[in-house]
Amino acid sequence: MVKFLPFSGTVTMINDFSVSPNSESEGCYKVMSLVDGSGRQVNFIVEPKTYFLDHAMVAVGDRVTGYYDADAPVPMIYPPQYRALVMVKETPSQxxxxxxxxxxxxxxxxxxxxxxxxxxxxxxxxxxxxxxxxxxxxxxxxxxxxxxxxxxxxxxxxxxxxx
Known part of the structure; x- marks a missing residue:
């Protein structure tokens, strides 16, 4: 059982993330930075299998919630970096x-x-x-x-x- 933890914030950056140089996966992984209302920042690694609710296209400035596995190992760096399992773009109606x-x-x-x-x-x-x-x-x-x-x-x- 995965223990999902959320982090909500505004997207401040989306860039390509390299998992290995000169590979077929080039451009398939992204790093998405989120900053919450109190200034805390989290970087999410977005993989091809990351589930985006409603296949929403996310851009800088959007409010989103990223869900990650609380029990998964993470590198000890700042800002924290998590593997995104599910991403939800906030909408007022749901x-x-x-x-x-x-x-x-x-x-x-x-x-x-x-x-x-x-x-x-x-x-x-x-x-x-x-x-x-x-x-x-x-x-x-x-x-x-x-x-x-x-x-x-x-x-x-x-x-x-x-x-």
Missing amino acids: NAKVDFFNSQLVSSDGMLKLNLSPGTQILLENGQRFTKSPANRNLIVVYGPSTFSIPAQTTPYRIIVLC
Whole structure:
């Protein structure tokens, strides 16, 4: 189970990142710098397999949240550098959460509970329908309004199952 941690901020730089000189992967990896409201900076390494919600094109100045594996080893450098697993470009009409949801569809941090409806789309990363239960899985949840309770409850618009 991956322990997803988010970092939200404004994109200040996007550059190519070289994993090895003179290779076929040249130009396929990017380094994306984010700065949050308190001035903290994080560099995300964006790989070809990094999942961008809605295939959003991200540019300098955009507000985004990058999710990384909290248990993965990272180089001891400043600013911190993480391998981006999921990137979400902020939009005013929807919220997103990437986390493990248990058998009761409660996130691992206990802050969000999902109430599924027949209209909730449940998809794979490739856009195909997922036909099993989303419980006990890592999910990208796209939702709108939620309750003010703890955990907050919502009926998601869409769920992407991270297999």
